Amino acid sequence: MNFEASRAKALDKLNYFVENNLSEYSKLRNFDYGPDNRSNISCLSPYITHGIINEKEVIKKSLDKFSFAKNEKFIQEVLWRTYWKGWLELRPSVWTDFLIELKKIKGDFQNNQNYKNAIDGKTNVECFNYWVNELKENNYLHNHTRMWFASIWIFTLNLPWQLGAEFFMQHLYDGDAASNTLGWRWVAGVQTQGKHYLASEWNIKKFTNNRFSNIKLNENAPPKISEKKYSILKQDFTNPENIDQNNLIIFENNLCFETSDFQNNKFKKFYIISNKNENRCIKLSEKVLKFKSSLIQDQEQRFKNQSIDCEVIDISEIKKIEKAVGLYPTIGENLDYLNSNTFKINFLYRELDQNSWQYCNKGFFNFKNYIPKIISTLN
Numbered sequence: 563m564n565f566e567a568s569r570a571k572a573l574d575k576l577n578y579f580v581e582n583n584l585s586e587y588s589k590l591r592n593f594d595y596g597p598d599n600r601s602n603i604s605c606l607s608p609y610i611t612h613g614i615i616n617e618k619e620v621i622k623k624s625l626d627k628f629s630f631a632k633n634e635k636f637i638q639e640v641l642w643r644t645y646w647k648g649w650l651e652l653r654p655s656v657w658t659d660f661l662i663e664l665k666k667i668k669g670d671f672q673n674n675q676n677y678k679n680a681i682d683g684k685t686n687v688e689c690f691n692y693w694v695n696e697l698k699e700n701n702y703l704h705n706h707t708r709m710w711f712a713s714i715w716i717f718t719l720n721l722p723w724q725l726g727a728e729f730f731m732q733h734l735y736d737g738d739a740a741s742n743t744l745g746w747r748w749v750a751g752v753q754t755q756g757k758h759y760l761a762s763e764w765n766i767k768k769f770t771n772n773r774f775s776n777i778k779l780n781e782n783a784p785p786k787i788s789e790k791k792y793s794i795l796k797q798d799f800t801n802p803e804n805i806d807q808n809n810l811i812i813f814e815n816n817l818c819f820e821t822s823d824f825q826n827n828k829f830k831k832f833y834i835i836s837n838k839n840e841n842r843c844i845k846l847s848e849k850v851l852k853f854k855s856s857l858i859q860d861q862e863q864r865f866k867n868q869s870i871d872c873e874v875i876d877i878s879e880i881k882k883i884e885k886a887v888g889l890y891p892t893i894g895e896n897l898d899y900l901n902s903n904t905f906k907i908n909f910l911y912r913e914l915d916q917n918s919w920q921y922c923n924k925g926f927f928n929f930k931n932y933i934p935k936i937i938s939t940l941n
Contacts, residue, residue, distance in 0.1 A: 563597045563700045565608050565735055567856030569818055569864065572609035576620060579604045580627050588635040593769050594704040597696055603704065604636075608735035610643065612857050613816040617644055618914055618940050630934065637937065638930055639705075643741050644914065645929045648922030650740040650893050651799075653792040657893050660743050661843050664724040671725060680719055681729055689766060689774035690714045701735040701849055706769055712749040713761035717783035723750040731844045735853050739894035751785025754925070758785035794923050799916050802887065802908045811835060811880065811888035811907065813896045814854055817861040822889065823913050832865060832872040833883055834858050835896065841877055842895045880905055890915075913939065 565571075583601050590602035609615045617640050624633045650657060671677045679685050683694030693711050697703055703711065708730070715726040727746040731737040744753055751758030763777040810829040812819060814837065819825060836858055839845045846854075858874055865872040877899055880886075890909040891897050900907065917939045921932045 563600065563605070563702055565605075565702070565853065567853055568860045569609075569614050572606070572614045575609070576604070576606060576615060576623055579606070580623050584624060584627060584633070584636060591635070591639070592706050593771070594707045595771065596773065597700050597702075600704075605702065607643070608702065608853070610640075611736040611738050612814055612854070614818050614857055614860070616818065616821060616912075616914075617641065619821060621937055622940060625937075630937070634933075637933060641918070641930075641933060641936070642926065643738065644918045645922055645926050646740040646744050647738075647892055648915065648919030650744060651797060651919055652794045652922055654795065654893050656747075656792055657739055657743060659790065660724060660727070661898075663722075664728055665843070667722050667724050668728075671722070676719060677721055677725060680715060680721060685719060686776075687714055687718060687778065688776045689770070690719075692774070697730075697733050698847075701733055701847075701853070703734070708745065709749060709759055710761040710766055712746055713759050714779060716750050716786065717758075717760060718778075718780045723747065723752075723786065728844050732847050733850065735850060737846075737850065740892070752788035755788070756785055758783075797919075799911045799919060801910050805829075805887050805908075805910065807885075809833060809883050809886040811883065811886050812861070813837075813889060813891035814858065815891055815894075815896075816889040817857050819861070819889075820864065824889070824910055830871075830885075832870060833880075833886070834862055834872060834874045835877050835880065836874055837877045837896055837899065841899050843898070844895070880907075913941075 583604075586602065587604075593602055595602065604620075606615065606620060610617060610620065620640055621637055624636055627633075630637070680690075681694065683691040685691055690711065693703060693707055712723070712726055715721050716723050723746045727743055730742050730746070731739075734742070747753035749759045760781055760783060761779055762781050763779060766774060766777055805824070806828040807830055809831045810819075810824075810833070812832060812834045814835065816822065817834075819832065836855065839851065862872055862874055877896065880900070881903070886907060888907045888909055890911050891900075914936070918936050921929050921936075
């Protein structure tokens, strides 16, 4: 697998998928044929995560090819990420608590051999070991495989879900605070209390075309239990007025200003923010950091090609910028750094998020009823 870090390559991947593989997506999407054959899925998530291409572009491209009825499953999967982000925005303490729990658990498991075997791919479960190495090598896993992986980690290897969520964030090119954290919580059974996901031998064999043997799993484990309940906070995602002639701050989740809702506004200068491991609670692998850096450079170069004044700076240098607004980074490491250092920035919210997050107060099955309404607002 190859994820080249540029908008041009992302668009090539999107166009190829829509023209050649989208028609069979709903039928074949759950199969993991291995990293050398991803023709049944789009593999766009590393680019969508960083805003190199956005959900609106992907959905509109798919609707140019097929009707909503033909595309519905694909569009739902694209908007799962939007839903997870909105869900977390309404309950930000879920992310904060995860980081607090992770810090404590890491201390407890520092010398745990079971944990070391898991992250080294040296367990007694052949398919799990394969996926550990695939993740480290390709920085990507099929979505169905992520569910199997998390279930085996939690219920067969008996490891805390928080450590697994950290391991994914360290190595995934599409690592996202909301999708990753809430996905692991869902598998464990603490996202929807009492409902967990148990991987099974027959399911893995069926959807990997019998690529693996020696799949001995705990298929009867009860869900994990959490006593914590999270209330929905009332949040205001209204954009400020009179943003022209401000400097604009761009974080790693919005790396294509050319397609943003604010492309026609008149900003003085653009600052693209780099966030190194020293400012992160979860230390990313060198490959993931390099991927992010390359995507930042790609946005910088596209600005320079248009003779637009821009500069890449470390997140610690934001305090030097006067009269600035910022494209909202969403809950995660960048926002945490700003909050912990009391940097006050007026944020600009995407119209898609404004139109979607109001429906994230309940589960996804409620949210998907509003998808036709949401996509009707896409310009």
